[in-house]
Amino acid sequence: MLDANIQTQLKAYLEKLQRPIELVASLDDSAAAQEMHALLQDIAALSDKVSLRDNGDAVLRPSFSVGAVADSARISFAGIPMGHEFTSLVLALLQSGGHPPKVDAAIIEQIRALPAGAHFETFVSLSCHNCPDVVQALNLMAVLNPGISHTMIDGALFQDEVARRKIMAVPTVFMNGAEFGAGRMTLEEIIAKLDTGAAAREVDKIKNKDVFDVLVIGGGPASASAAIYAARKGIRTGIVAERFGGQVLDTMAIENFISVKETDGPKLAMALEQHAKEYEIDIMNLQKANALVPGELIEIKLENGASLKSKTVILATGARWREMNVPGEKEYRSKGVAYCPHCDGPLFKGKRVAVIGGGNSGVEAAIDLAGIVAHVTLLEFDGQLRADAVLQKKLFSLPNVTVITKALTTEVTGDGQKVNGLSYKDRDTNEIKHVELEGIFVQIGLLPNTDWLKGTVELSARGEIEIDARGQTSVPGVFAAGDCTTVPYKQIIIAMGAGATASLGAFDHLIRTSAPA
Structure with a gap:
């Protein structure tokens, strides 16, 4: 064996x-x-x-x-x-x-x-x-x-x-x-x-914390990089993370992280956390920020009612899976609507499923699922797939895959307990059509986790935090890095570099300004 x-x-x-x-x-x-x-x-x-x-x-x-x-x-x-x-x-x-x-x-x-x-x-x-x-x-x-x-x-x-x-x-x-x-x-x-009783104890613990020099919001690669760079300067550094590891935890294979031939998201997230713990970084996990109050000392309010103050803040909140936002999606999440084909694909063995999205992630998902399920229907909003040519060639060679372009998903249907199909509009004819199936895998990209910052820092039309070459946002003392920002090409290695940049920018801000403790 x-x-x-x-x-x-x-x-x-x-x-x-x-x-x-x-x-x-x-x-x-x-x-x-x-x-x-x-x-x-x-x-x-x-x-x-x-x-x-x-x-x-x-x-x-x-x-x-x-x-x-x-x-x-x-x-x-x-x-x-x-x-x-x-x-x-x-x-x-x-x-x-x-x-x-x-x-x-x-x-x-x-x-x-x-x-x-x-x-x-x-x-x-x-x-x-x-x-x-x-x-x-x-x-x-x-x-x-x-x-x-x-x-x-x-x-x-x-x-x-x-x-x-x-x-x-x-x-x-x-x-x-x-x-x-x-x-x-x-x-x-x-x-x-x-x-x-753990939540109440944690609130009391957070309320009694001293002012930070650098407070990083987020738990992904950009956050870890920023915190490590700050801590190495010998200044008081903290991390507020909803879940340490962030979106990386949902990444299967990582083969483009330079000097590491191959790894996976959970392994990388563990390595990031272990590295951060080598320094005097106050890691506050399972904590969600819901407001930023600018000032000489910047205040971060948490969802649990506690708040923290810091001389500088680095926003590294990352991104989340983009949802279709159609009727039935939320009702049937984890009841047929899924976002991870690697995780949930085996549960649909021998069944009919759909993949929403014709980019690389959607086509890769369809290829993977085709080896497990009875049939895959891939729906793409555009008139053609956007995935790499080599992936498209593989996809169209599979006998149990149907590709539908110019398709706008309008509803997820079910019997009250699980998914039984989806409806979509043919964008050429405006006709509403229905596909009977048991599972739907949504692969239509990411959204930045910045809703809580609207009206505080300047955001792009896509909701990304606007930053300059040093990671500085529109609010003095507030920096940002990673997938939540306007930096192009959302990649792990780029997020790490951006985290280092924002941290160095924050340190430069600290030594050029004076903020009361």
């Missing part, structure tokens, strides 16, 4: 086990069960601290549990955790075996203090790059708190269960049988939903 190279690496990891662990398999007669058993045998053979026992009593089969021999197993995998989930399996083995997690001590204590009686189930697809973070967070919580348990469920393997629970997107998390959340969630976000 595991090739020699992976076995060698895993064997080295398993040497870190501090106590014996047991794998308990609950199998059936399927081919997947045979594959799972082979995987478990390979793992057990790599360490004398790992044992394997069959004949488990799990309801979902094939599945297996992981736990310390002296303790009840609270982590289960219903499915074969390969692909993106292999790291989740390795961490489950290590943490169940007593290897300390790389988590702040305060978070560990917060997890241990959570009330008992929570059983989580996370539906994933093995191609989903957002799912492992959720799986690993809940697995860690199960290791640290005896009152918490967690099962990862491969939606592609348990299609009947997916249909029964009407799951149309991954990751989807259930707690004690009720839906808990959908989409990417960090460990901190999950804890915050369970620890009801």
